[in-house]
Amino acid sequence: MPRPRETRPPADSAQLAPPRPGGDGKADVALTYPPEAARTMAAIEKSGRRKGRLGAVVPDTTLDVMPATLKEEGWNLCALTFDDGPHRVVTRQILDVLNREKIPATYFPVASVAENQGEVIRDFIAAGHEIGNHSLTHADLRAMDPEAQRHEIAEANRILRGFGANPVLFRPPYGRYTPDLLAIAREESMSPVLWTVDTRDWQVRDPDRIVQHVKTEAGTGSVLLLHSTYPSTLNALPRVIAAMRAKGCEFVTLSEWIERMHQLATPAMAPTLVNAGVNAAVKAGGKAGDAALRAAN
Structure with missing residues (x-):
């Protein structure tokens, strides 16, 4: 798959300030997703509808919780997640909205871009938001050999930890992965x-x-995928939050969402998310586990 082209964000209704003096300009671009990425994203959404909430979010889990169970339990935790960037202006303004609305969120920056913007990463952390790993370069990691894949993850962790983050979540670029x-x-x-x-x-x-799609598709226990680089996302965000609140959502970070979901799935075990072990099906390379993972892709 070709690397995404970098283009200036479209001139929609957000008023963007000029880049900060001395900036290299790399952070002031937004990824344009090619057609094959769009097909992958649509397939993930379709696959997720056939699963419970936990199975849709954690692709290698053996546990799951169906929406009907969540409704019976009165469980309606929701998570806002943001990918890509940071964009020097839009990402900062998204952080301002989250802080003003007192919404904890999970942010997955591209580490090679974030490397030059430690201040915004530190500010996300200081405000109580979670930082996840979205790879070093936002390449299609499936096309890489294992050593290169590990470098993309490990080097992103090194950069983000240098700003005080403790990433425990990894979101593969474009949602593309292999067992x-x-x-x-x-x-x-x-x-x-x-x-x-x-x-x-x-x-x-x-x-x-964007807002209408959230109103139509989001429900009990939703995890929303947004992006930190588009002015249109910034403009939609207050209404997205209002729409989710109208659905009764209590906002948490994605790590807390997964941990609490695990507790609901296995109340006797009450496992925690941090540094979770390798799922047995993936670790053993069993046919059933591999088939399930291929289906998710």
Whole structure:
């Protein structure tokens, strides 16, 4: 798969300030997702509808919780997650909205971009938000050999930890993965994660359509995929939060969402997320586990 082209964000209704003086400009671009990535994202969303909430988010889990169970339990934790960037202006303004609304969120920056923007990463952490691993370069990691895959994850962790983050979640670029990639992520003490609702903000770049999609598709226990680089996402965010609150959502970080979901799935075990071990099906390379993972892709 070709690397995504970098383009300036479209001129939608957000008013962008000029880049900070002395910036290299690399952070002021947004990824454009090619058609094959769009097909992958659509397949993930379709696959997620056939699963419970936990199975849709954690692709190598053997546990699951169905939406009907969540409703019976009155369980409606939701997580806002943001990928890509940081963009020097938009990402900072998204952080401001989250802080103003008192919403904890999980942010998956591209580490090679974040490397030059330690201040915004530190500010996310200081405000109580979670930082996850979205790889070093946002390449399609499936096309790489295992050594290169491990470097993408480990080097991203090194950069982010240098800013005070403790990433325990790994979201593969474009949601693309293989069983071997998930096993490597686990070996690097990362839990692989996806989402339940793709807001399609990377595709439509229209605040009204983003909000309407959330109102239509999000429900009990949703994990929303958004992006930190588009002005349209920034403009939609207050209404996205309001729509989720109207659905009764209590916002938590994605790590807390997964940990609490695990407790609901296995109340006697009450496992924790941090540094979770390799899932047996992935570690053993069993046919059933591999088949399930291929189906998710």
